[in-house]
């Protein structure tokens with residue numbers, strides 16, 4: 001039997017501290033989906049091109065399928081489960097995705113919402129070109145993207 | 160009761176209903192999806208569940224000498240390893256069961272499964288797969304569609320006579336490498352004679368590639384067998400009752416012993432009608448006594464589930480001296496891959512695989528289409544199956560004819576488009592033939608005659624698609640507190656079907672939508688339905704919901720005197736309350752009404768079955784005509800096509816969910832852009848290149864141009880309030896519209912999809928070379 005090479009890591013997910021042992025090869029997406037049963041973060045391509053697994057690590061938009069779980073030691077992660085308010089009230093971005101037709105099957109939606117939320121933190125009033133550039137790492141096969149662009153625009157300029 | 164009959168039209172909405180339907184809907188599945196709370200099949204876990212992994216063949220065609228799993232079985236965490244020898248003779252498929260769960264004597268494509276492992280972790284399962292030793296004697300592979308049907312070609316399925324064909328008898332085939340065939344013939348018996356005397360005859364050949372539906376959620380399943388020997392299957396399959404009968408047939412179990420749970424599906428586009436892992440996971444669950452999970456790796460999605468059929472299409476058309484289409488002949492070969500098992504239709508063909516020129520009036524027709532066995536990944540259904548290939552060829556061919564005749568492509572189509580009372584190329588009768596209206600709208604939306612700047616080109620493509628049918632049952636349960644549950648096994652692949660059901664039921668019964676929830680049950684707890692697909696759901700689910708609404712009203716009307724003995728004459732349920740018609744005053748709210756009529760613990764249960772029946776050959780069917788038109792330029796240095804303007808003009812019925820309806824059309828357009836410009840799974844010597852979503856490109860937000868959507872509504876549709884369909888309407892015309900615009904812009908005619916920059920550049924150079932050195 002191989003020796004236990006697992007590593008103790010401490011990190012914060014959506015405001016809750018976690019203290020776990022993980023294998024050095026385990027990916028962040030598995031840690032979230034399998035070990036913590038936070039299945040809002042999706043996995044599709046597994047090679048960093050679809051964005052279904054988008055999460056924020058210390059505020060930075062990253063693909064959880066590419067990151068070793070040990071890398072988040074000492075950091076704080078926001079997943080899709082952490083986007084709504086403390087009592088479950090939807091963010092303006094989440095509501096906009098619903099009413100503007102930013103989602104259909106929903107498989108890409110957690111990643112889209114996380115990425116779009118990060119965009120507005122960087123650039124509160126993005127142009128269409130900035131939206132297209134920022135969101136190019138999040139594939140959606142259902143919507144044709146028009147609803148996603150409308151949702152981001154309307155969340156950026158509420159009312 | 161309204162006066163419509165089961166096979167007729169929906170009742171058009173009155174003014175109040177039309178206003179309510181025009182209001183944008185807020186999807187009820189939205190909150191779960193934007194918060195990550197919605198659980199998909201791949202998110203489901205069970206205590207003690209094992210992970211499955213599979214070994215695929217590395218050779219396209221071969222005879223298995225041995226599969227040695229002895230080392231794999233000894234590895235840590237491994238609970239079971241099955242090879243073909245353990246499940247010899249077990250085959251599966253949607254109609255023809257020709258694909259082995261695990262191959263035992265022969266492999267037929269790279270990816271064909273040889274072994275299945277269940278282990279404590281996915282890593283352990285994959286390590287065991289890597290430790291399996293395989294010895295295969297390679298056989299001559301078959302890749303070429305023309306060679307495959309010649310005499311003396313290697314036969315891929317010599318044992319085909321023994322295959323189970325579900326629901327009848329398999330139509331005979333002329334060559335053992337033919338999966339299925341359709342022949343459409345109309346007009347003069349001897350079509351060659353028509354061609355021989357025609358003033359002009361045009362002939363073109365087109366090819367289209369295999370590619371993948373590209374849903375973001377890969378196939379996933381979780382299978383367990385309970386103490387009562389019931390087999391539970393959580394799945395991404397969109398046709399749960401069909402999967403149940405496939406599994407019952409393959410596994411030799413009574414259907415009642417199998418319970419399928421298909422809930423929210425993360426994208427379908429046809430590909431989720433086909434299940435592969437569920438069968439092997441059943442055997443792994445049997446062998447281990449544990450639940451078994453599988454989530455398909457995207458490389459396996461691309462190479463071993465089901466893809467769009469690649470096609471080779473030869474078209475020939477005769478035109479008279481006045482520019483009228485006289486005769487059309489097509490010979491179409493679809494690459495079916497190693498197994499026909501992903502195809503559900505009785506003739507093992509694609510429904511619209513012969514729809515090269517459907518919206519036109521052509522008196523003499525002969526269209527033969529065949530699906531062919533080759534040593535490649537099985538091909539199945541993908542959004543507008545067959546039509547994508549056929550329409551690219553047909554609308555490119557027609558455009559080329561118009562240009563060669565020196566005619567405007569729009570005028571040429573208008574002259575030949577089928578009008579009211581006329582019969583289309585395939586013999587279809589149209590309830591409303593709105594093709595000319597669609598084309599005239601393209602003219603105005605594109606300002607068609609306006610001269611374009613140099614280097615720009617304009618093109619259009621045009622098709623017609625029938626509204627799907629079938630039978631569907633919905634159940635309703637009304638609780639004493641006034642809450643209403645509608646239950647169904649119909650999966651939700653994102654089309655918005657729960658909102659269709661809720662909106663229609665609320666409007667017909669005149670109750671508040673918020674009291675209705677749609678509850679998805681397994682096949683054990685819900686009435687039969689045909690699943691999602693074929694552009695049928697809005698039509699039949701809306702009509703079943705309408706019937707439920709009418710039943711509920713009738714039930715309440717009958718009992719109103721009991722609940723409200725002093726009710727004035729004509730008192731009725733309106734806007735969620737019993738209202739006095741004379742004064743408009745509310746007499747009793749819905750909650751209280753139901754509290755008086757439905758005893759505690761005894762909820763009211765209703766069911767409604769809507770059966771669209773089938774249309775006779777000479778009866779008018781319901782169809783949507785749609786056209787896409789684009790303005791493009793082509794970069795002479797790179798071959799890149801840029802779309803400067805795109806318009807979609809669609810003949811639509813009454814729209815029930817405006818947001819989801821537009822979403823289907825725009826999403827279909829993006830799907831069409833991908834097929835037109837970038838998507839292709841390249842297979843060389845049976846091996847697929849580029850086995851990841853990084854290498855097989857799907858359109859990103861940067862690749863999809865803005866689309867102008869023009870809806871031409873009608874209330875003449877078979878769904879509730881006259882609804883029709885939208886899901887498979889907009890993708891097929893996109894590629895031919897772009898190809899026709901490229902031909903207009905630079906004078907070369909793309910005949911192969913996708914129109915990648917490399918292909919366009921090569922064609923431009925070849926053309927320039929030919930101009931410089933004209934043939935002598």
Ligand code: FES
Pocket residue numbers: 042043044045046047048049050051052053054063064065066
């Ligand atoms: S699953 Fe991580 S980017 Fe696709």
Ligand code: FES
Pocket residue numbers: 102103104105106107108109139140141142143375425426653
């Ligand atoms: S909503 Fe289905 S992939 Fe985006």
